[in-house]
Amino acid sequence: MIRPKLPLRRPLAIIGAVVVGLGAALSMAAPASAHHPEIKGTVVCPPGSNEKVITWTISHSERDKTATILGITSTPDTDVTTAEGKVLTRIGQDGNADTAQPVLRKKGKEGDSVTVTQKVPGTTTGFAKMRMSMKWSKGGKTVLELTTDDSRDGKVNLGNRTCGEQPPVCVDAAKAQFKHTFDGPGGKATVELEGNLPLCGEASQPFTLVSYFAPRPQFDVPQYLFAQDTDVIKAGTTKIDLQVEVPDCNTQVDLIWGDESEIIKEIVEGGPRYGNKKLGSPGAPGNRSKGPAGWYNGGTKACQQPAADFVSSCDGSVAVKLSNDGKTSKYPVEFTVTAGEWVKKVKVEAGAGDTVEVPAEHAAEIVVTADGFETKKGGWQRPEDCELPEVLVHADCETYAVGVLNPEGNTPLKAEVTYAGETKTVSVPAGNKEPVVVTFEAGDATTATIVFPELDLEPLEATFEKPANCGGGGGGEEPGLPVTGAAAGGIAAGALALLGLGVFLFIMARRRRVTFTA
Structure with missing residues (x-):
C-alpha cells in the first residue's frame, strides 16, 4: 500500500473549505433573492372626468418579515398619494395545520398592503409604471433593501381610449x-x-x-x-x-x-x-x-362737393367763387370757367376754394363745369348796393336841359331822355366828372322822362318851370322874345354852367317816381 506524501493533504483541505464556504454563502443568498415588492395596478375613467385614475396596490413577498416603503417613482411622472414610510407585514399562520392560507395580523399602521392613487391626463395611453424602494426587517434588524427593476416594476395598461370624452363646455x-x-x-x-x-x-x-x-x-x-x-x-x-x-x-x-x-x-x-x-x-x-x-x-357720385357762386361787381365784372370744402370733399376738382371765347381752368384741392375774375366785357354769360358737377350758368347782374346815377335839370326861357353823372366804380350805362315826343339817347361813362347833357328847345310841355334801360328802375319824370320874366311886359327887355347872337350863347353857357355846378341835384331812388323842377 502506497501512502501519499503529507504535503498533498493540505491542498485537499483548502479545496474542501472553499466548497463548504460557497455552500454557506449560497444558503444565505437564496432567501434574499426571493424578496420583492408585489405591485398591481388598475385604471378607471370616473364619469365626467378628463383624467384617468390609477389605483396601485402594494404588498410584498415575505411572510415572516415586515417591509417598509422607502420611495416611489412613477411613469408618467404625476402626483401619487403618499406611501413612503408605510409598513407592510405578513407574519405566521393561524396554527391550524389543516389551513394552508396565511392569516394577516395587523399591528398599528402595519398591514398586508397599501393602496395609493395616481391621476394622469385622460388622453394618456400606453403603460403606466411604478418603481419602488423597500426594505425588509426581522426582529428589529434590517435584512435587505432593494429597488425594483423592469422585471419587478408595477405596470398597468392605460389603453388607447381617451378618458373623459364628455361634451366640451367652451371652445379654444x-x-x-x-x-x-x-x-x-x-x-x-x-x-x-x-x-x-x-x-x-x-x-x-x-x-x-x-x-x-x-x-x-x-x-x-x-x-x-x-x-x-x-x-x-x-x-x-x-x-x-x-x-x-x-x-x-x-x-x-x-x-x-x-x-x-x-x-x-x-x-x-x-x-x-x-x-x-x-x-x-x-x-x-x-x-x-x-x-x-x-x-x-x-357709390353713385364722386367724393367731392364742388360749388360755384357768381358775385357781380358794380363795374360789370363777375367774381366766380369756386369751392371744394364739403363734408365728402376728399379729392381735388378741376373747374372750367367759360365766358364766350374767354376760358380759364382752375384746380381746387379738397377743403379749399378759389376765385376766378371774369372781366366786364365777357361777363354777360358765364358757364362753370367740372367732373361730377352739374353745370352752372350765370352772368353779371347789377348789385343792389351800387351807387345810382345823378340827374341834373335846368330850364330857361328857350332851353330845357338834363344832365347825367355816373359814379366811379359803376359800369357804363345808357340814358334815354324824352321831351315833347322827342327821345335822345346818350352813353354815360363811369366816373365822369362833367355831366353828359341832353338839351331840348323849351316848349309848352313841362315834363321830360328819363329811362335807364340797363337798370331795373321805373322811368323818372322831370318837371320844368320857365322863369317868370319870359314873354315881355314892363321895363327892359320884353319877356318871351327870342334870345339871339352873343346873348344867346351866353345864356346857353350859363345854363351849362348851372348844370355843371349842380344847381338841382337829384339822386335817383329805385322803383319810385321823381319830379324834377327848375
Whole structure:
C-alpha cells in the first residue's frame, strides 16, 4: 500500500473549505433573492372626468418579515398619494395545520398592503409604471433593501381610449370658427361664434367694420377712412352687431379680423392692404368665418362737393367763387370757367376754394363745369348796393336841359331822355366828372322822362318851370322874345354852367317816381 506524501493533504483541505464556504454563502443568498415588492395596478375613467385614475396596490413577498416603503417613482411622472414610510407585514399562520392560507395580523399602521392613487391626463395611453424602494426587517434588524427593476416594476395598461370624452363646455379661441353676415351699402355686419359654446376663459376675438371715401365706385386709391366700429366676442358674448356710416359718395366698406390697431387709415398706392384679414377670404384668418365676401365697392357720385357762386361787381365784372370744402370733399376738382371765347381752368384741392375774375366785357354769360358737377350758368347782374346815377335839370326861357353823372366804380350805362315826343339817347361813362347833357328847345310841355334801360328802375319824370320874366311886359327887355347872337350863347353857357355846378341835384331812388323842377 502506497501512502501519499503529507504535503498533498493540505491542498485537499483548502479545496474542501472553499466548497463548504460557497455552500454557506449560497444558503444565505437564496432567501434574499426571493424578496420583492408585489405591485398591481388598475385604471378607471370616473364619469365626467378628463383624467384617468390609477389605483396601485402594494404588498410584498415575505411572510415572516415586515417591509417598509422607502420611495416611489412613477411613469408618467404625476402626483401619487403618499406611501413612503408605510409598513407592510405578513407574519405566521393561524396554527391550524389543516389551513394552508396565511392569516394577516395587523399591528398599528402595519398591514398586508397599501393602496395609493395616481391621476394622469385622460388622453394618456400606453403603460403606466411604478418603481419602488423597500426594505425588509426581522426582529428589529434590517435584512435587505432593494429597488425594483423592469422585471419587478408595477405596470398597468392605460389603453388607447381617451378618458373623459364628455361634451366640451367652451371652445379654444385659437380653434374657434365663426359665421358672419355683411351689408356693404348699408354699412352693417354681424359676426357670430359657430356652435353653441362660448370662448374659454378670458379669451376674446375682436372684429371691425370700416368705411372709406373712394375715388371711384370700383377699387381705386387713394382711399380715406370715413367711419369705424369695433366689437369683441368673448366669454358670455357669442354674437356682435357692427354698423358704420357710409359716405354719400363712392366708397369701400370692409369687415376685418381684429381691433382698431388693424385699421388702415389711408389706403394708398403701394401701401398695406387687409388681404386675408377680410372675413370670407380664402386664407387665414378670414377663412375662419363662413359667410359672404366681407368687402364692398360702390357709390353713385364722386367724393367731392364742388360749388360755384357768381358775385357781380358794380363795374360789370363777375367774381366766380369756386369751392371744394364739403363734408365728402376728399379729392381735388378741376373747374372750367367759360365766358364766350374767354376760358380759364382752375384746380381746387379738397377743403379749399378759389376765385376766378371774369372781366366786364365777357361777363354777360358765364358757364362753370367740372367732373361730377352739374353745370352752372350765370352772368353779371347789377348789385343792389351800387351807387345810382345823378340827374341834373335846368330850364330857361328857350332851353330845357338834363344832365347825367355816373359814379366811379359803376359800369357804363345808357340814358334815354324824352321831351315833347322827342327821345335822345346818350352813353354815360363811369366816373365822369362833367355831366353828359341832353338839351331840348323849351316848349309848352313841362315834363321830360328819363329811362335807364340797363337798370331795373321805373322811368323818372322831370318837371320844368320857365322863369317868370319870359314873354315881355314892363321895363327892359320884353319877356318871351327870342334870345339871339352873343346873348344867346351866353345864356346857353350859363345854363351849362348851372348844370355843371349842380344847381338841382337829384339822386335817383329805385322803383319810385321823381319830379324834377327848375
